[in-house]
Amino acid sequence: MTMDVPIFPILINPTFTILDHQQWIGRLAYIFFGIILPPSIPKFYLSTRTDSGQIIEEVLMPVDTTDLFNELCVVEDQESLLIVLKRWANRYSIFDLVQAQGFTAKELKNLHPPSYIKELSWKHSEWLIATIKEIRSAHLQKRETMNLEEYYDFIERIRENLIKAEDRVERDAQTLYSLCAAYHLFITKTPMHMVGTPFPGGFKVQKIGEEYFCPVKEKQKDVPEALCKFCVAKQLKI
Template sequence: MKSRELLKKLKKELENFSIYDIMMVRSFIEKDAKYLPPQYREHYINSMMKYLIETFHEIKKKKCEDIKDEEIDEEKLKKMLERIERFKKYNTPEEEKFIKLSKILCPYLAFIAKKPLHPTYLTFPGNVRIIKKGNTYYCPVKNKQINEYSLCEFCVCRSFDELKSSKN
């Protein structure tokens, strides 16, 4: 599959999302973040919602002819979508909307926009953020989060370790 075909498909799927669906996604993110440290929870929720809405609008506005028509690794895309399905743990309507939206936004960010799956303005515990040097993104948690539920392997970010080693 080519990137323009994927974008067309993602745009079509996004047409079915309403403001009510976005509110359900926020509700899910709020419930899912309940175990985060209180001083971090609100920032996390607001940052993720802002990025979600920014990406939502970016996809809607993006024209297929404005992107490079590159080959998409379909096995990698399939693996990402299957991984997103593993996020399910509550079986609520809010979670269903979150999963559905994640299956649109994450492939767009990873395969078309080539942007991090988390916003660069999100502060992770430890007061660290994703850093962009030139056209390369570096994530402080990339190596710490690789597991069968993580999407880190699909993210364009490199590990902070690579940033540190490039300074030596």
Template sequence: MGFWNREGVSPSGTLFSWDELSRISRKGALLSALKEKGQLYSPEDLELMLNRYAKKLENVPKDYGDSLLYYARIQIVDGYHRMMTDELSEIRGAVPLASSWKKFTADAKAAASKGTPGDRLRSLKYLIAAYTVYIREEPVHPVGMPFPGGFSVELYDGEYYCPVRAVWNDIDDAFCKFCPAIQSRERDLLLSKSERDIVTKKEKLNNYFYNFKG
């Protein structure tokens, strides 16, 4: 594919300035910038990210670790490919970015300015997350990503839900504070899908009669 970097860029050091990206205010301009910065990376960079993630899972039960690694590949590799091949219509490209964008870029700059060899890959992680959250308006963790307790990120009735959204919101190096997902409700964790469908249908009917039928 033509967007890969095959020039042998040094793997150390930050490749670009997040200050530059912080000044972008529209989705179209951001997607173009993300693609430009994404070209600085190679397939080996993505595999290195996955290998480092896998290293962190060495003490995790194998079945759970394998599941996490599967979704991490969706998050990292598939996320990168979507970022590099996506196109926005003129109307979508003119949509303003969410107000949290400047805070996101400030966090990205801090994460990629630690003066270590990991700065470069941390910038890549933030690039992919920027695409997922601010262009696609999706959670950084893919739908189906499992968390301790047996619950996972899900898309239900047009809304993204995450079982740890509230718990992880204040963790500095987590993306949760920028994530469009909302905290899973107690009933989401206790009821089956069919039971939730019944409850949701009743709520919609009650809302209709209350707001439109007096």
């Protein structure tokens, strides 16, 4: 019999630092997933303790983002897309999510004020973990025709972004976010940013009735790197 060695402490009234942010990811993952899954980043180890007290460490292999992207490229309909998304979502560990959030934290560090960074980072973390959890248990309620022309336009945009990635951390983070975006855009037909996500000026993504509204849809939809043009959200009247 073995038992997992605790990795993340439970925090009370945390101050927001990069370290605490990663710990909060761990706490959220425990709340959402119930367990902390085996890590899949080479620098991390799965540590278990035997009844005799011996600690056994096993190096775990990383998620292969190239294989994931290749599978996304041969999708034919919603059913085949969801099969790919579920298979890969089950392979991501909390450490993959922390690594992706570390990349996001660096991307956000020059924004102002600090309170906005904190709110945006928290909402992004909530979105990422909730989306991965949802994909893992998802089932098609009804099969809808998928716009394959739009989907492969989406895939081409992802490919262009991955080519521009400066290192593996950025490439892996973008692949993970693309997986989540594909689920929202082509399976649930919901915005890539969850309701309540803040944007500069105090505006947030909103749901009014059955429609979604984003404060930056028109501004971002033609940005080459953005995926906003694929989003179901409409422009929020400001």
